[in-house]
Amino acid sequence: MNFFHIFIELLIGFIALLLLTKILGKTEITQITTFDFVSVLVLGELVGNALYDDKIGIPEILSAVGIWGFLIYLTEFFTQKFRASRAILEGKPSIIIDKGKIDYNEIKKNHLDLNQLQHLLRAKDIFSFSECYYAILETDGTISAMKKQMFSTPTKQDLNLPLQNTSLPISVIMDGEIIQENLSLIQYDEDTLSKELKRLGISSYKEILYAEWQENMPLYIQKY
Incomplete structure (x- = not known):
């Protein structure tokens, strides 16, 4: 051949x-x-x-x-x-920790040992079984976990802090090149972006490794 x-x-x-x-x-x-x-x-x-x-x-x-x-x-x-x-074709999720208790039968059924379970939990920032309230083994082999209330991170609502709307960060410059399709998403054009860069003391977008826009935030810029 x-x-x-x-x-x-x-x-x-x-x-x-x-x-x-x-x-x-x-x-x-x-x-x-x-x-x-x-x-x-x-x-x-x-x-x-x-x-x-x-x-x-x-x-x-x-x-x-x-x-x-x-x-x-x-x-x-x-x-x-x-x-x-x-x-039958995709499998179904399995609850392997239920209300803080490890379900040994479910672990055996899914051919999972405790070391593997510890590894999966550590990926979810849970370093002790005592911290976990629920753990679900998904069909793709990943794990979804819920910490016990005493170990969970407090929310703004818990702390009575004012809530603010969040926006998606959008890349506008990468590797010294303007990402044209993203400019329209933020209602920018090259002139507007150039003026903003000059205001920040940058003469050309080619000096920039990465730039990111986020609503109500200054441009995040990293030069070469």
Whole structure:
């Protein structure tokens, strides 16, 4: 098999996988379950193995990707339309700490040991089982946890502090380049931004590594 043929098959496989991920959506990565993980591995293997098999060409690669992609799409369709199928195809969350007590049966059922549970809790800023009131093992293997009230961080409401609206920080300059699409979000243009920079003693946006805008806040700027 010559390198040109490998290049063509690899290019076609890459495009097919790219299109497939666009069609299937972002849940393959952002909310990946055990089944999703296996399906992605199989999909990659289908393309990878086909590259070095002389008897398999582009039509076979596209067919394999298309059929496997259709099966994944069909699975996602069923889980969206039929709630009863979600427990079978996606699994369901498990309460592994209930009102401060570790549920040993749920831990065994999910093949989780106490060291792994400690690791997951530490990622949620909980360093002792005694601090945790509820812990839920999600279908993607992450954990959602609620601290006991005595260990929870007080809110502004608890402290009777005045509440203020928050706004989303928006990047306006990155790597010395203006992010044009973000300027319209904050009703800025290049002239307005340049005037603001000059007011801050900066002659050119090319001097800036990163700049961020937030409502009712001065521009956050970091130079090179």
